[in-house]
Amino acid sequence: MKLQLLKEPRELKPWVDVETTIAKFGYDPRWFKPSSFRVVVCRCTGCGQVRDKQLRDAELNALCLPCSNRRNANTNLAVRSQKIKAVWARDGHPRLGKKHTAAARAKIRRNRKPAVFSEEYRLNASRKSSGSGNPFYGKKHKPESLHRGKDSPAYGKPPAHTFKVWYTRKDGTQVCFRSTWEARVAEYLDQHKIEWQYETKVFPVQYEWGGKIKQSTYRADFWLPATNSFIEVKGLWRPEYLAKYEALRRQHDIKIEVWDRTVLKERGIYTGKSKIKGVLLWK
Numbered sequence: 001m002k003l004q005l006l007k008e009p010r011e012l013k014p015w016v017d018v019e020t021t022i023a024k025f026g027y028d029p030r031w032f033k034p035s036s037f038r039v040v041v042c043r044c045t046g047c048g049q050v051r052d053k054q055l056r057d058a059e060l061n062a063l064c065l066p067c068s069n070r071r072n073a074n075t076n077l078a079v080r081s082q083k084i085k086a087v088w089a090r091d092g093h094p095r096l097g098k099k100h101t102a103a104a105r106a107k108i109r110r111n112r113k114p115a116v117f118s119e120e121y122r123l124n125a126s127r128k129s130s131g132s133g134n135p136f137y138g139k140k141h142k143p144e145s146l147h148r149g150k151d152s153p154a155y156g157k158p159p160a161h162t163f164k165v166w167y168t169r170k171d172g173t174q175v176c177f178r179s180t181w182e183a184r185v186a187e188y189l190d191q192h193k194i195e196w197q198y199e200t201k202v203f204p205v206q207y208e209w210g211g212k213i214k215q216s217t218y219r220a221d222f223w224l225p226a227t228n229s230f231i232e233v234k235g236l237w238r239p240e241y242l243a244k245y246e247a248l249r250r251q252h253d254i255k256i257e258v259w260d261r262t263v264l265k266e267r268g269i270y271t272g273k274s275k276i277k278g279v280l281l282w283k
């Protein structure tokens, strides 16, 4: 290869390490043309790794190969996802209105079964993480990391994994509900100027379920201070919940109304439309 030198040294890209190149290869890359194939030392601007690269490549790309591959993959992913979304918007989703066949449903059901670990595997895992093998062995939480009660950032908030609807009251306060129906009931009560509180009253209940006596609490959905009565919004009564509710009625002398689908329809709260996701704002 015929080496072409410049008349004057030139500025290189900042990620080309001139000092290290001189120390390692014994030549000054500032004297090479930008098209030179000579190897220089350069530092990836993405991950900071030092690599030997041909000056020609180094001048073009500040990233090492893994970093630039990752960047390209992310860009391509975004482009592909946009293209797919555009096709769905134009032609509709390919699965829209289609149903799985009975065979496909059976397959899904089969695959949904949790992984079964062998006895040996479980014993091994248990042995590894017990006693001094436990990563928390001999350690204690700092008081500030416990975040108990009102100090907890999760205090008064619903769990992150459940469905929730935020409803904004007229005074601007936001209330989080577990279902659209509850939010609609809140909206209805506000429209009819009925004062309400959501899940503020808790009653201890004792009920029998699955052959066991359970000590639990019942948190009624809405409390109406004016009449000291409660509203329970229920779409579906799970058997255990029904047992708990019946125990509540037996053990506490309270006024409680169950607003189910029929009641909501009568009062014009439930319109039969499907769930609205996300934020429900005051209209």
Ligand SMILES: [Zn+2]
Pocket (backbone or CB within 6 Å): 044, 045, 046, 047, 048, 049, 063, 064, 065, 066, 067, 068
């Ligand atoms: Zn890199």
